[in-house]
Amino acid sequence: MRLHVLLFLLAPVPAILLGMAVAGPAHTRAFLPNVLALLLGGACVGLWRLGSPLRRDLRLRVMACAAFAAITATLAFPGLDGVHRWLPLGPLRLNASAAFLPWLLAGMSASQAGVRRLCTVLAVLAQGVHWLQPDAAQAAALAGGTLILMGPGAPWPGKPLRMAVVGWMGGLAVGTWARADPLAPVAHVERILFLAADRGPLWLGATGAVGALLLGAFLLTARASTPARARVVLAFGTAFALTLGATFLGNFPVPLMGAGAGPVLGWYAFAAVLALPERPAGEDTADAG
Numbered sequence: 001m002r003l004h005v006l007l008f009l010l011a012p013v014p015a016i017l018l019g020m021a022v023a024g025p026a027h028t029r030a031f032l033p034n035v036l037a038l039l040l041g042g043a044c045v046g047l048w049r050l051g052s053p054l055r056r057d058l059r060l061r062v063m064a065c066a067a068f069a070a071i072t073a074t075l076a077f078p079g080l081d082g083v084h085r086w087l088p089l090g091p092l093r094l095n096a097s098a099a100f101l102p103w104l105l106a107g108m109s110a111s112q113a114g115v116r117r118l119c120t121v122l123a124v125l126a127q128g129v130h131w132l133q134p135d136a137a138q139a140a141a142l143a144g145g146t147l148i149l150m151g152p153g154a155p156w157p158g159k160p161l162r163m164a165v166v167g168w169m170g171g172l173a174v175g176t177w178a179r180a181d182p183l184a185p186v187a188h189v190e191r192i193l194f195l196a197a198d199r200g201p202l203w204l205g206a207t208g209a210v211g212a213l214l215l216g217a218f219l220l221t222a223r224a225s226t227p228a229r230a231r232v233v234l235a236f237g238t239a240f241a242l243t244l245g246a247t248f249l250g251n252f253p254v255p256l257m258g259a260g261a262g263p264v265l266g267w268y269a270f271a272a273v274l275a276l277p278e279r280p281a282g283e284d285t286a287d288a289g
Contacts, residue, residue: 004220008274009045011217012038012256012267015210019257022196022203023188030188033092033261041268045275056276057112063273064107064119067100071126074133081182085133095253097130097138098243098262102236102270105145109155109232116155120165127172134179137246137253141239143173148235155228177250185251189258193247196257210257214240221274229274236270 016038020031074084074096086093104126107119123142130139146169150162185191196203218237222230243263246252255263 002224004217004224005274007213008217008221008271009042009268011214012264014213015256016264018196018206018210019188019192019254019259022192022199022257023259027188027259030259034256034259034264037261037264037268041265041271045268045271057110057115059276060103060107060110060273061115061118063103063269064122067103067107067269068122068126070096070100071129075129079133083133083135083181083183085135085138092261094265095135095138095260095262097126097133097135097142098253098255098260099265100269101126101138101142101145101239102266102273104142105149105235105239106232106270106273108146108149109228109235111155111228113155124165124168127169131172131176131179134176134181135252136173136177136179136181136250137243139173139176140242140246143169144242145235145239148238149231151231154231181250183251186259189253189260190247190251192254192258207257214256232273240267 016031016034019034020028023030070087074086077084077086077088079085085095085097087096088094104119104123108116108123110116110119123146127139127142130136130142143166147166150166154162187195193207196207218233218240222233222237225233240255243252243255247254247258253260253263256267
């Protein structure tokens with residue numbers, strides 16, 4: 001296994017362990033979903049790497065459809081104080097967008113124009129779901145990832161279409177931030193970074209080291225990828241950074257360090273994308289522009 005792949009798979013482990021240490025023994029059980037998601041996600045990526053009879057773009061289409069279905073399904077379940085972001089899994093609640101958003105971004109980067117169009121339509125509709133939930137953090141993440149994917153050199157037939165999609169995503173993200181979000185923060189979920197800072201410089205330094213490790217995982221993976229895949233890595237990295245940044249502006253779960261399975265599954269959902277074969281030489285990119 002290549003170094004960048006191994007680093008990407010293992011990078012969440014220190015973040016989860018540090019979050020558990022910062023939260024303290026009283027909240028250890030709250031991080032059990034993180035650990036289970038890590039084990040499940042790693043196992044699924046391993047199985048995914050064994051191969052599949054489905055072609056790369058067909059797999060991306062299936063993954064994007066599954067992601068959209070999961071995100072949309074949150075509206076059908078009872079929420080908390082009018083907020084609908086989660087899928088109920090027994091005693092647990094899974095933030096569907098945090099877990100599956102990477103599959104929408106990956107689908108928008110497919111080499112076949114038809115798959116790209118379908119996945120982009122799904123992403124555009126998913127942004128509307130974010131507004132309805134509301135989930136400003138994930139709306140910002142999807143808008144940021146889309147901006148990277150639709151930038152110069154993107155495999156799309158024209159600049160006006162790219163600008164329209166980016167404008168829609170950005171406008172809905174702004175509108176979602178403007179909506180009322182009545183949920184109160186939970187210290188070991190949404191405020192874990194502030195808890196680390198309150199514990200002193202050593203804990204704050206450890207948090208910075210974990211952040212550097214996650215950044216290194218993105219940089220090494222992008223550097224070892226083809227230009228097309230590197231763009232997708234950058235898109236997910238941007239989405240991840242915006243999700244993290246949103247925690248300083250509102251009551252949103254801190255990815256990986258905060259208690260919760262969604263962001264951990266999201267990390268490995270993207271690792272599953274990285275496990276797909278690279279785009280074959282000469283595959284349909286004739287409409288790039």
